[in-house]
């Protein structure tokens with residue numbers, strides 16, 4: 001087993017934070033106080049839920065955007081513009097359609113001021129290495145998705161970056177193409193046919209991370225911060241079915257599926273000091289899922305008590321990432337418990353699944369009123385208004401203190417959907433008002449007095 005945790009560091013993040021000023025004048029913190037050293041000879045994977053700032057972090061490392069606080073150091077010197085040691089491969093390939101493969105691959109070299117002859121030579125070499133030989137004069141539209149991404153790789157690698165950054169590079173490809181390209185990249189890396197010191201990959205795929213990475217960094221959300229920094233010392237090529245591989249996958253699942261968990265309580269062998277002094281979640285986050293999805297999942301789980309999340313995803317032909325938000329929502333409403341990656345329906349969940357539509361609504365209403373802070377606040381606000389109506393802006397104002405404008409909107413839509421399902425309150429689309437209907441108001445009083 002290879003321990004690379006003490007390899008020399010060449011890029012370091014010191015107290016990195018990133019905030020944005022929103023259109024309403026509020027400042028929103030996307031990333032808070034990240035300290036990280038990127039070491040040589042490593043594939044580093046950054047995992048984390050959507051919106052945890054993975055891409056933002058990568059862009060700051062590349063110098064595409066500056067941090068609001070802290071420094072990115074390149075060989076101990078703070079970056080002031082683009083990082084000269086970094087090249088990026090983008091999810092959507094980001095090729096120029098009017099340029100040929102060769103011209104696209106030459107772009108980075110051109111930007112570095114390389115002379116025509118040598119840039120063509122280097123580009124042709126990388127085109128060959130990456131398996132695009134014979135396609136030099138083709139245009140992107142003549143290529144398949146997999147071939148286009150090869151151009152993306154060739155372009156990034158042609159400049160011989162010390163750090164190859166990849167932002168979900170395989171996620172726009174079909175499963176087989178992605179798998180082939182992933183292994184080809186690994187071959188090139190392990191056979192040292194590409195001139196990079198390290199690779200940083202942003203991904204949603206836990207298995208992808210455990211397949212490729214020597215180190216996995218798990219980000220938490222709201223604001224983005226490092227929750228865990230795990231070394232993966234299994235030798236390549238890794239057997240996905242081996243107990244060792246599965247154990248690491250489970251460990252990462254555990255961290256990701258339990259956003260409030262203190263990572264110290266999990267048996268991780270390496271943790272950063274930041275992960276230990278984790279910032280508490282500042283405002284409850286509602287996963288954007290419909291109650292119908294929660295109901296569907298719980299019905300599936302009814303016959304699968306204690307099922308492993310990983311096995312469930314495989315059986316349903318879904319990505320774990322597709323199921324996680326639904327599980328998070330079901331957990332918030334206390335319909336399931338997740339323990340060490342195993343999912344069990346609670347007694348309440350059983351009651352929900354066996355109930356008729358009215359019983360289900362009643363149960364969700366009680367759970368929302370007892371556990372969903374935003375719904376409690378909305379309820380309170382409506383009650384305190386004489387006409388029992390509030391403009392949605394009141395709710396957005398609360399949310400935009402903690403979330404970006406887009407996320408705040410998504411939170412509002414979710415809480416409205418949940419509240420409507422539970423017949424807690426209604427929503428009038430044209431006026432954007434949230435209100436009690438007469439009968440709803442009476443029912444809530446009954447619910448509360450139960």
Ligand SMILES: Nc1ncnc2c1ncn2[C@@H]1O[C@H](COP(=O)(O)OP(=O)(O)OP(=O)(O)O)[C@@H](O)[C@H]1O
Pocket residue numbers: 020030048049050051052053054055056057404406407
């Ligand atoms: N220019 C910007 N202005 C305001 N907010 C931004 C800007 N860029 C990103 N954000 C917000 O920052 C947060 C983190 O975004 P980022 O894309 O880095 O997350 P991520 O973890 O890569 O997400 P995903 O997995 O969905 O790609 C998101 O809530 C996003 O809306």
